[in-house]
Amino acid sequence: MNTYTPLNELVISEKNVRVVSASKEADKELIASIASQGILQNLVVIPSAKGKKEVVAGGRRLASLHYLASKGEIDQDCPVPCLEKSEDADLTEISLAENIHAAMHPADQFVAYSRLVEEGLSVEDIASRFGVAKTLVAKRLVLGKAAPKLLDRYRRDIFSLECLMAFTVCDDHKRQLACYKELSQGSLWPHSIKSWLLGEAYVLSKGIGKFVGKAVYLKAGGALSSDLFEDETYFSDSALVEELAKQRLQREAGKLRKNDCWSWIEINDDSNKFETDSVRLQPVLMGVPKKLDDQITALEQETAELHDKCCEADWPEDLDTQYDALVEKQEALERERDNQYLTFSDEQKAYSGCIVGFDRDGKLTLTQGVARKKDIPQPNSKNNDGKGDSGDGQELAQETQGTTISQALRTDLGRYRQQAVKAALLADPAAATDILHYSLCQQILSGAYRRLGDLMDASFNRVSSESSREETDSPTASNALQAAESKLDTQWLAIEDDGERFTAFRALPQKMKDKLVTYCVAQSLQIGVRAANTTQDTLVDMLSVDFTCYWQPTKDNYLSRLSKPLLLATFSPLRHKDWAAMHGDMKKSAVVESMHEWFTSTPKSDNDNAVTWMPPEF
Numbered sequence: 341m342n343t344y345t346p347l348n349e350l351v352i353s354e355k356n357v358r359v360v361s362a363s364k365e366a367d368k369e370l371i372a373s374i375a376s377q378g379i380l381q382n383l384v385v386i387p388s389a390k391g392k393k394e395v396v397a398g399g400r401r402l403a404s405l406h407y408l409a410s411k412g413e414i415d416q417d418c419p420v421p422c423l424e425k426s427e428d429a430d431l432t433e434i435s436l437a438e439n440i441h442a443a444m445h446p447a448d449q450f451v452a453y454s455r456l457v458e459e460g461l462s463v464e465d466i467a468s469r470f471g472v473a474k475t476l477v478a479k480r481l482v483l484g485k486a487a488p489k490l491l492d493r494y495r496r497d498i499f500s501l502e503c504l505m506a507f508t509v510c511d512d513h514k515r516q517l518a519c520y521k522e523l524s525q526g527s528l529w530p531h532s533i534k535s536w537l538l539g540e541a542y543v544l545s546k547g548i549g550k551f552v553g554k555a556v557y558l559k560a561g562g563a564l565s566s567d568l569f570e571d572e573t574y575f576s577d578s579a580l581v582e583e584l585a586k587q588r589l590q591r592e593a594g595k596l597r598k599n600d601c602w603s604w605i606e607i608n609d610d611s612n613k614f615e616t617d618s619v620r621l622q623p624v625l626m627g628v629p630k631k632l633d634d635q636i637t638a639l640e641q642e643t644a645e646l647h648d649k650c651c652e653a654d655w656p657e658d659l660d661t662q663y664d665a666l667v668e669k670q671e672a673l674e675r676e677r678d679n680q681y682l683t684f685s686d687e688q689k690a691y692s693g694c695i696v697g698f699d700r701d702g703k704l705t706l707t708q709g710v711a712r713k714k715d716i717p718q719p720n721s722k723n724n725d726g727k728g729d730s731g732d733g734q735e736l737a738q739e740t741q742g743t744t745i746s747q748a749l750r751t752d753l754g755r756y757r758q759q760a761v762k763a764a765l766l767a768d769p770a771a772a773t774d775i776l777h778y779s780l781c782q783q784i785l786s787g788a789y790r791r792l793g794d795l796m797d798a799s800f801n802r803v804s805s806e807s808s809r810e811e812t813d814s815p816t817a818s819n820a821l822q823a824a825e826s827k828l829d830t831q832w833l834a835i836e837d838d839g840e841r842f843t844a845f846r847a848l849p850q851k852m853k854d855k856l857v858t859y860c861v862a863q864s865l866q867i868g869v870r871a872a873n874t875t876q877d878t879l880v881d882m883l884s885v886d887f888t889c890y891w892q893p894t895k896d897n898y899l900s901r902l903s904k905p906l907l908l909a910t911f912s913p914l915r916h917k918d919w920a921a922m923h924g925d926m927k928k929s930a931v932v933e934s935m936h937e938w939f940t941s942t943p944k945s946d947n948d949n950a951v952t953w954m955p956p957e958f
Contacts, residue, residue, distance in 0.1 A: 344419035345385065345393050347405055353386065353394035371404045375413060379405075382423040393422065447495045450484035457481060482568050487513040490520060499528055500933050505569040506533035531896075538565055540578035549575050550702025552584045560584060585698070592704060593696045601686065602708075603715070604693035619716070621688050621709035622829040622852065628681045636677065639670040684709050691715040700819070707826070713834040719844075771846075777857045778845045784860040785830055795842070802863045817890045824859050828852075869957035887958050888951055895936040898955070904928040911935055914949045 383398030395402050408414045456466055463481070467474045484491075486507055494504045507516045519536045520528070542549040557575055558564070565574040575581045589607035596605050643666045650659045684692070692711035699705050775795045783800040805817075829852050832844035848856075867876050893899055899907065908931065912920040915938070923931045939950050 343422050343424055345422045346417040347409060347414070347420050348416050349392045350383070350385065350395055350402055350420060350422075351388065351392050352399050352402060353396045371407055374401065374404050375408055379421055382421045384425060385422045386425050393424070396425070446483075446501065447491045450480050450486075451491065452484075453477060453480045454484035479568055482508045485511065487516045490516060493520075497927070499524075500530075500929060502530045502933055502936075503528060503533060505567075506530040507537070508569070509534055509565055509567045509574070510537040534567070538574050538576070541565060541574040541576050542578055542581045544573040544575060547700055547702055548581055548585050548698065551698040551704070552581055552588070556584055557581065589696050589698075592706075596694060596696065596706070600694065601689050602694045603689060603691055606693065606695050608695045608697040617713050618710050619713060619830040619834050620707075620826060620828065621684065621692050621711050621831050623682045623684045623709065624688070625677065625681050626683055626685060628677055632673065632677055636670065636673050639666065639673065643667060643670055691717065711831065711834070716831065716834045718836060719840050774846050774853075777853060778842055780864070781845070781856045781860050782833065782841075784863055785828070785833055785856075800860070800864050803866050821859075821862070824855070824862075828856055828859060887954050891954075891958075893935075893939050893953075893955070895932045899932045899935050899939075904931055907931050907935065914953060 379401060381398070381401070383395050383401055385393040385395050388394045402420075405414065405418075405420060409416050409418070453466060457463075463474050463477050467477045483504060486504060490504060490507055493499060494501070507519070510516060510519075515537065519533060523532055523536060544550065544554055552575070554564075554573070557577075557580065560580055562580050563576040565576050566572070567574070586607065593605045593607050596602070643663070646659065646663050646666060650656075650663055653659060688709060688711075692709050692715070695707040695710055697705050697707065776798075779796050779798050780800050783798075784802060829848060832841055832848065835841040835844055845853075867880065870877055870880075891897075902910065907928070908920050908923065919934075923934060941950070945951075
């Protein structure tokens with residue numbers, strides 16, 4: 341029923357869902373509008389036991405009217421247009437509908453949605469009435485159930501919405517408040533809140549959680565926690581998860597013991613981690629049919645001859661196409677051969693073992709052919725005729741015993757020998773390449789710079805990529821390097837004799853030597869920011885590195901480390917035209933959260949700025 345009620349008979353109702361005003365600027369605009377044009381929309385009221393009318397929708401308009409009356413611009417009892425409702429009407433819904441389009445504080449919306457559920461509405465009903473997705477309603481309901489003290493602090497901008505979201509992984513108000521009390525002194529971040537509330541919980545979607553599986557965990561009596569905003573589920577009982585993972589690994593290891601003849605089989609929670617005194621053996625070809633072997637050999641010869649022709653003719657298009665087809669045919673036959681006949685020999689299995697584990701995606705992994713250096717058979721030392729030491733060697737030692745030359749002469753003889761070997765090496769590029777590669781690989785893979793037995797004066801070292809915050813800058817890149825290292829043949833490193841070690845390295849297949857060298861060069865690269873070193877920039881451009889595959893700006897690794905003016909200046913051209921104006925008066929943390937959400941949300945396409953943007957330093 342439409343009525344006019346004197347202003348001094350109107351009071352705000354406790355059922356009005358708005359607690360926080362939209363903003364001071366919005367209130368000023370509303371006061372100016374009412375002063376010039378009057379009330380354009382009725383206030384919604386209900387009868388009050390005290391004889392007044394309670395305003396359940398229109399609280400901002402009522403406050404504006406009281407302000408104008410205090411300034412003498414309108415009468416204290418001026419008539420106000422009202423729509424009167426009965427006390428049993430859907431007052432929360434009316435108030436929410438009235439306010440939701442007026443920049444209502446999110447916390448007030450969360451609480452209002454919770455009230456609607458308490459009044460009997462379902463999630464589907466609320467979504468239908470307000471034209472929003474059910475998932476959005478569900479998320480707002482979860483936020484509305486957070487501890488009231490936390491909601492109040494969020495209203496006062498003490499912490500961000502992301503922090504409030506993090507608190508909802510636990511629905512125990514006492515635990516939420518205890519977490520806030522402990523972390524509010526300096527480490528109140530979403531990830532630290534989750535870590536505190538979840539403890540040592542494991543996530544379901546990857547690693548050990550996915551390896552164990554939800555069904556097995558629940559059957560064993562495990563409890564779950566959830567993060568609706570990350571669409572993530574957590575296994576709360578970490579000890580139970582670890583025990584279930586161990587049981588499954590032991591079952592898989594038992595199957596291997598029945599069917600394989602490895603010297604040992606162990607379980608590990610990360611099959612990419614090897615003991616420091618172990619190396620990875622490479623399987624060998626066994627039982628390859630002569631016909632298949634002859635086909636591959638013939639193709640290798642044909643490919644090599646065609647390669648020479650292409651080089652002489654400067655790679656004409658017809659020969660280039662023919663060469664590519666030959667290479668593809670050869671590689672297809674090699675894959676067929678390797679898939680069927682590449683395996684570990686009984687001799688290798690006699691001194692090596694297998695590690696049963698799982699990867700970061702929760703998939704079972706079998707790392708075969710892992711040998712401890714102490715278990716690897718050492719080759720027998722032989723002289724040139726293939727026999728052991730003869731009596732002639734002993735006689736020669738006896739003849740020279742007691743005779744010496746000066747150290748200066750000894751040094752000079754070594755220099756003469758060195759000069760001669762240098763000259764001779766000029767005619768053997770393959771040996772020179774192997775010397776360089778051997779020195780590089782030995783130093784990088786051994787983890788120490790060996791002087792004893794070195795062939796050349798060179799020092800190679802792994803170059804660390806750890807950031808100043810001791811974080812792994814790119815898990816994707818780190819995973820790729822770990823996977824590459826696990827596939828390297830490093831058995832030759834375990835040979836104690838320097839000469840035999842070099843001989844074993846030279847005997848490796850060329851493809852394996854290429855992999856070893858590529859990995860070691862990659863680990864020794866020194867790359868800085870763009871424009872600091874022209875050679876480095878040239879290499880990056882030649883490689884056409886797609887940095888978006890390995891790194892993304894987040895609030896921890898980049899955004900929070902920029903000043904607010906720099907944030908606004910950097911990202912204004914990428915965001916919508918009003919973004920900078922909207923965030924100009926906000927705290928830096930709000931600007932950081934806005935950009936973090938933009939970078940981590942689902943992109944519209946592969947060409948979305950949120951996907952392709954990189955700092956100019958890249």
